Amino acid sequence: MLKLIKREESYVNGYKEYCKEFYDNKVTYFCPTNPKSIDENWYQRSKEWYDKKELGQLEGQPKTLHFWAVDGNRFIGEFQLRTELTEDIMNGIGSIGYSVRITEQRKGYGQKILKQGLDIAKKNGLDKVLLNINELNEQSIYVVEKLGGKLMDKIQSYNKAEGNHLMRRYWIYL
Numbered sequence: 001m002l003k004l005i006k007r008e009e010s011y012v013n014g015y016k017e018y019c020k021e022f023y024d025n026k027v028t029y030f031c032p033t034n035p036k037s038i039d040e041n042w043y044q045r046s047k048e049w050y051d052k053k054e055l056g057q058l059e060g061q062p063k064t065l066h067f068w069a070v071d072g073n074r075f076i077g078e079f080q081l082r083t084e085l086t087e088d089i090m091n092g093i094g095s096i097g098y099s100v101r102i103t104e105q106r107k108g109y110g111q112k113i114l115k116q117g118l119d120i121a122k123k124n125g126l127d128k129v130l131l132n133i134n135e136l137n138e139q140s141i142y143v144v145e146k147l148g149g150k151l152m153d154k155i156q157s158y159n160k161a162e163g164n165h166l167m168r169r170y171w172i173y174l
Contacts, residue, residue, distance in 0.1 A: 021101050065120065078097075111146060134162060145170075
């Protein structure tokens with residue numbers, strides 16, 4: 001059964017495999033950690049950074065809650081919740097990011113991750129969340145619309161990984 005958990009060291013190898021799948025498949029609309037940087041010390045080395053990010057203590061970074069999606073002992077994906085709507089969040093990454101590893105896509109996990117993530121957002125006092133999705137990411141568009149996402153608009157966007165692209169902005173009201 002899928003569940004969202006706080007980052008846990010016992011799942012680091014699964015996280016590394018997940019990251020490698022995205023890099024090997026050259027997915028540009030979502031870039032997890034470079035798997036080459038994930039070694040036996042990565043979890044401890046990155047823990048302080050993630051802890052500070054969750055407390056909103058990183059200069060220029062939004063407060064972000066991080067969860068890993070696991071099903072038994074298998075690493076499935078991740079979920080991120082940004083609790084403030086800044087201009088960068090509105091026009092860039094959105095208040096929610098979620099992802100399913102390549103080998104586990106089209107099995108219903110995206111919907112389960114996002115549904116559980118929406119519960120987390122509600123528990124954190126949010127009444128709506130913004131999901132910004134690359135126009136080419138048909139799977140995520142399907143999931144967001146199925147869970148009640150209302151298309152606000154489509155805007156031209158740019159980031160280093162994706163270059164210029166059309167981005168859909170969706171609200172989900174909680």
